[in-house]
Amino acid sequence: MHALAAAPAVPAPLWLVDILHPLTLVLHFVAMNVLVAAAFVLATARSGEREIQRVAAGLLPSSFSMTVTLGVAPLLFLQLIHGERFYASSIHMAWPWIAVLFVLMGGYYAAYAVGGRLDKGREASLALRALPLVALLVFSFVLTANVALSEHPAAMAAMGTPGWNLGIGDTNVILRWSHELVGAVALGSLVFFVRGAFRRPHDADMAATFDRRGLAVLLGATVVAVLLGVGQLLVRPSDVGGARAGASLGMGILLGLLLPFLAWRYVRKPTLRSLVVVVALGLLVVVAKALLRLAIRARLLATAGVDAAPETNVDVGPIVLFVVMLVVAIVCLTWLVRVGLRAARTTTLSETP
Amino acid sequence: MFPVLSPEGVGLPGLIALIAVTHVFVAHFAVGGGMYLVTTERWGRKLGRPGLVGHAERHSRFFVLLTLVFGALSGVGIWFAIGLASPDSTFFLIRTFVWGWATEWCFFLIELTAAVVYYKTWRRIDDKTHMAVGWVYALASITTLLVINGILSFMLSPGAWHETKSFWSGVFNPTYWPTTFLRLGVCAFVAGSFGLFTARHVVADDDRRLVIARAGRWIVSGLVVAAACFVWTRSALPADAAGILERSLDGARGGVPLLATLYRLGGIAFGVLFLVGLVCAVAKPTRLPRAAALGLLALGLFGFGCAEYAREVLRKPYSVRDVIYANGIYRDELEHHREVGFLTSTPEAHLLQGTDDLAIGDALYRRQCAVCHTLDGYRGLDGLLEGWDTNRVGTFLTVMSKQDPARAAIWSSMPPLAANQREVDALRTWMLARLKP
Numbered sequence: 133m134h135a136l137a138a139a140p141a142v143p144a145p146l147w148l149v150d151i152l153h154p155l156t157l158v159l160h161f162v163a164m165n166v167l168v169a170a171a172f173v174l175a176t177a178r179s180g181e182r183e184i185q186r187v188a189a190g191l192l193p194s195s196f197s198m199t200v201t202l203g204v205a206p207l208l209f210l211q212l213i214h215g216e217r218f219y220a221s222s223i224h225m226a227w228p229w230i231a232v233l234f235v236l237m238g239g240y241y242a243a244y245a246v247g248g249r250l251d252k253g254r255e256a257s258l259a260l261r262a263l264p265l266v267a268l269l270v271f272s273f274v275l276t277a278n279v280a281l282s283e284h285p286a287a288m289a290a291m292g293t294p295g296w297n298l299g300i301g302d303t304n305v306i307l308r309w310s311h312e313l314v315g316a317v318a319l320g321s322l323v324f325f326v327r328g329a330f331r332r333p334h335d336a337d338m339a340a341t342f343d344r345r346g347l348a349v350l351l352g353a354t355v356v357a358v359l360l361g362v363g364q365l366l367v368r369p370s371d372v373g374g375a376r377a378g379a380s381l382g383m384g385i386l387l388g389l390l391l392p393f394l395a396w397r398y399v400r401k402p403t404l405r406s407l408v409v410v411v412a413l414g415l416l417v418v419v420a421k422a423l424l425r426l427a428i429r430a431r432l433l434a435t436a437g438v439d440a441a442p443e444t445n446v447d448v449g450p451i452v453l454f455v456v457m458l459v460v461a462i463v464c465l466t467w468l469v470r471v472g473l474r475a476a477r478t479t480t481l482s483e484t485p
Numbered sequence: 486m487f488p489v490l491s492p493e494g495v496g497l498p499g500l501i502a503l504i505a506v507t508h509v510f511v512a513h514f515a516v517g518g519g520m521y522l523v524t525t526e527r528w529g530r531k532l533g534r535p536g537l538v539g540h541a542e543r544h545s546r547f548f549v550l551l552t553l554v555f556g557a558l559s560g561v562g563i564w565f566a567i568g569l570a571s572p573d574s575t576f577f578l579i580r581t582f583v584w585g586w587a588t589e590w591c592f593f594l595i596e597l598t599a600a601v602v603y604y605k606t607w608r609r610i611d612d613k614t615h616m617a618v619g620w621v622y623a624l625a626s627i628t629t630l631l632v633i634n635g636i637l638s639f640m641l642s643p644g645a646w647h648e649t650k651s652f653w654s655g656v657f658n659p660t661y662w663p664t665t666f667l668r669l670g671v672c673a674f675v676a677g678s679f680g681l682f683t684a685r686h687v688v689a690d691d692d693r694r695l696v697i698a699r700a701g702r703w704i705v706s707g708l709v710v711a712a713a714c715f716v717w718t719r720s721a722l723p724a725d726a727a728g729i730l731e732r733s734l735d736g737a738r739g740g741v742p743l744l745a746t747l748y749r750l751g752g753i754a755f756g757v758l759f760l761v762g763l764v765c766a767v768a769k770p771t772r773l774p775r776a777a778a779l780g781l782l783a784l785g786l787f788g789f790g791c792a793e794y795a796r797e798v799l800r801k802p803y804s805v806r807d808v809i810y811a812n813g814i815y816r817d818e819l820e821h822h823r824e825v826g827f828l829t830s831t832p833e834a835h836l837l838q839g840t841d842d843l844a845i846g847d848a849l850y851r852r853q854c855a856v857c858h859t860l861d862g863y864r865g866l867d868g869l870l871e872g873w874d875t876n877r878v879g880t881f882l883t884v885m886s887k888q889d890p891a892r893a894a895i896w897s898s899m900p901p902l903a904a905n906q907r908e909v910d911a912l913r914t915w916m917l918a919r920l921k922p
Contacts, residue, residue, distance in 0.1 A: 139576040143583060143652070152587075194601050197553045200561060201597050205590050211568075211579050216487075219572035223488045226569045230500075233562045240554050289832070294488040450584035450652045454591070461591035464621055465598055471618060472602045475609040 141445035142212060148451070149209055156205035157422040158415075161316070163198035165418065168272075168313060169320025170195060171239075171265040173349060174246065179255060183338055184345055186250050187327050192243035192264055213442060214282060214429075221282035224297045229278060232271045239267025269313070274298070276309040283432040304368045311360035315388075315421065318353035321346045322414045325398065329407055330476065343399045347392075354392050361385075370435070377427035384420035387413055486831045487572040487813075491855035496863040497570040498856075504566050506790045508559035510675065512630075513668065513789075515552040515596070517676030519626045521703065522548065522603070523619030525680075528699075530612060536692030542607050544683045549604045553597060570856060573813030574804035582636050585656065589632045595625035630668055638664045640805045641796065642723050647807065663717040670710030671789070677703030677762065678785045682778040690771045697773055701765025708759045723806060726799045729897060741898055747795040754788030801898035810900035812856045822903035823886070827852070837907070846915020849908055853900070860919075870920055878916050882909055 142149070174188035211218055222229050242263035246256040277298060281288060291297050324346030332339035365372070372381050391413050398406040433440045490497060522541050529537030568575045579586065599622035606615055635656030639646065644658040680700035687693040719727065733740030734748060761781060765773070804811045814822070828834055833848040850858075854866070861867045870878075885902040886909045904912065 139573070140580045142580060193553075197557055197597055197601070200557045201590075201593050204561070204593065205587065207564075208579065208583065208586050208590065211576070212583050215572075215576040215579060219568050219576060220487050222565065223490060223569055223572065226490050230562070230565060230569070233558055233565065237554070237558050240558070244550065244554075288488075291488075295490055295492070447652055450582075454584040454587045457588045457591045461595050464595045464625070468595075468598045468602050468618065468621065471610060471614060472598075472606065475602075475606040478609060 139215060141443040143445055143447040144451060145446055146213075146441060146444060149213060153206060153209040153213075154419075154422050154426055156202065156209065157425070158419055160199065160202040160206050161418045161422055162415070163195050163202050165316040165320035166191060166323045167195040167199045167320070168265075168268055168316040169318075169323060169349065171243075171268050172317045172353075173321075173324070173345065174243075175258075175262040175265040177261070179258070182250065182255065183341065185246070185255070185261070187324070187342065189243060189247040189250060189261075191323060191327075193240070193247070196240050196243065210279075214440060217282040217285060217288070217433075217438070218279075220288055221278050224281060224288060224291050224294045225274065225278055226295045228274050228296075228298055232274045235267045235270050239264040239271075242267070272313055273309055276312070277305055279429075280305040280308070283429055283436075285436050285438055304364060304371060307360055307364040307367060311357055311364055312421070314353050314357040314360060318350050318357055318388075318391075319414050319417060321349035321353065322395070322411055324349070325395070325402075325407055325410065329402070329404070332402065339402075343402065347395055347399045350395050351392050354388065357388075371428050371431065372424070374427065374431050377424060377431055380420045380423035380427055384417055384424060387417045387420065391417060488832075489851045489855065490569060491851045491859075493859050494862045496855070496857075496859040499863050501563075501566050501570055502790075502794065504559060504562045506786070506793055508556070508563045509793055510786050510789050511552060511556045511559065513672045514675045514679055515548075515556050516626045516630050516669075517672030517674075517703075517707070518544075518548050518552065518679060519596075519600075519619070519623035520672070521676035521680055523616060523623050525696075525699075526616055526619060530616075534692055534695075536687055536689045537695065540683070540687045540692070540696050543686050544680065545604045545607070547683055548679075549600050553600060557593075557597070571804055571811070571813055573815075574809050574811075577805065577809055578636060578640075581655065582639075582652065584652070585632055585636055589629055592625045592629045592632065596622060596629060599625060627669070630672070631665060634665045634668055635661060640803075641726070641800050642721070643806055643808060644723075659721045659723070660718055663714050663721050667711050667714035667718055670707045670712075670714055673707030674704045674711065674758065674762070675707070675785060675789075677701065677705075677707060678758070678778075678781050681765065681773055682782055684773065685775060685778065694769050694771045697765050697771070698769040699766075701762045701767075704758060704762030705766055708755055708762065712755075722799070726806070730799060739897060741798055741801075744795055744798050747791040747798070751788045751791030751795065754784050754791065758784055758788065798898065802900040812853045812900055814853070814900060814903050819901060819903050823905055826905040826908055827903045828908060842911040842914040843918060845908060845911035846913075846918075849904060849912050850915065853903065857899075866916075867919055867921075870916065873920055875917060878913060878920070882913055882916070 170188045170191035174185060174192070177184045177188065242260055246261055246264075249256045249260075324342045328339040328342035328346070331342065372378060391410070394406070394410050394413060398410050430440070492500070495503070522545055525541040525544070526538055529535070529539075529541060564575075599618055603615070603618045603622055606618065635658075638660040639655045639658050641664075642658050642660045643655060646655040646658065677700045680703060681697060684693055684696045684700060687696050719730065722730065729739070729741060730744065731740075732738070733742065733744035736742070736745065758781060761777075764770075800806060802810050803816075804813075807816060809815055814827075826837065828837055828845065828848055831848070831852065833845075833852075836845050836848060850866075858864050858866050858869075873881075881896070882902065884896060885899065886904060888901065902909065902912070
């Protein structure tokens, strides 16, 4: 058959994409973990726990926007390399895929509404408080299903009329989704330690409350995540075969199990140094998760006999443009974050009686 | 080959339009609004009027909610939607401009962070730093427009890219500068309209007067810039698109009547907006009824919808002019499809072994027509075919399958049929079966 010109070649060396994709995926995961943990804590806080609710609700809007925006880059690289399969899987589940955006929007506005009520000294109903978490559950499931389907070309080929298939194409997806989500709650719970540290100078009791909540969520979620992870391994050990997947899995497990222990030590004796260690360790676990995720994709596609490496035709100019703009962005972001932190510190100080 | 969707009702065009028009409106607001906010803050401080600074603060709350939530999510939405409706074109644009998109992403990040910091640090940091954050926001969001418009205008007029295949000639294409300034003008008038909307919350009468007059000036000057750049854009359009526009406005054969309608409706909307803006700027009323402010926003959105729609129509039958047709077929491959058949390279190839012409016709409809048509919903074929007979269908298919309608004076907004004789015959059977007796 005459070879039809498919999409143009990738205008970059693949090694560069192999660096940028996991890097941006890690950033997206960090924001996403904070988001999911905050939504979880908001939904599970007891009524009367105003301060906990306030902190959780306060974290939601910016972590939400950050998760979405930081997600753009990994989604871009996913489409760059895997467009053939990703567009196809999105089309197969088109209507759920479009609908989840509206679900997300609803969850986001619910978070705002909760914050607004708290500001007026009232408390939101449990249903409203749970809405952001529910929206995230729905969204992440459809996203996981879509990405998983794109990794199973044979399942796609067997599908009927596109549009309504929420066909997962892989029984392991449910376990993978729930494992990732619960893991995100565990890792994101570290943000409560950070909030506690900001509070400590002028309200040690409240800081201790935040710490205890963070630790409880971390411990509980880690136990569940471990169980789900073991289940996943039992169902389909082959997913994590291969050196890359094996190594990142091992790293994730080791550090993931070390984390609750160090966190427990931090809560008993909170010092800035041990907080930095805990957060850094959490970050490493996120790195392991991102690497594992990409390794699983590579493995699934290789098993399916897909040659996923596209042709390249390197064009240096635009890459230089991007790198320069990335540096500009990093400089601007650093400055903005410092301004924001300085303001946060002075405000909390001026709020103390 | 990607699977294809062919929803009834509003169809794929309706779906895209719904998400796209609102998103693009909000996106222009985000760009213009950034400038509006920080210049309002500066203005208020310079005049020593806390009421004006308060207006900027209030406006920023509304602004963050609208642009960060709705803007970011609908932006992702539009990306999802075009991936569903036009996967080939989307894939082409992602690959060709991946570093443009990645650069855009850098500025999204700055924009988002600056907006949050700006909004959260009112009265918590010194005025100078706060305004500096505002400027960072404004400049970052203008840059996002500079980048994205390189890709949008490329789709309309790839220009020298055809020869060079270079990123830079793609971005700096013939309509890049005129449409960039056109969009900046649009940003200003959209920001002015939103300024009128939130002006109600300014407490003191004389402050409110100032805000309304200034918002009016933004509307008027934005529209003047946009109108001038529109003329400039017209002169920079590729010859065939310019021809279609001219013929459409003259009501001549080969024009698209819809284009003329959009043109007039948009003109009226912007005209009214201009007048109201002028009244606000000159007469400086102390208040504007809420309904009027809302009406103006709606009018702006409507005119905007007309303009974006007209741009889409002008680009037809391509999604990237002279490269990819709206239905995802590369122009370079047209001849190949006409020789060996189109469905041979799709999952429906097996149909060609059988004799079910209706099924073959249906597959062709889904793959080549459904991106613009439905059966009996938006731009429904059943309706369009009303009154047609065997002869007319025959002529239609001959024109569509033998030549390049983009170069013909009739049916010029449709991509040529990419099909061999067997497939054309099957499509004829399918179309005839749809004719009402």
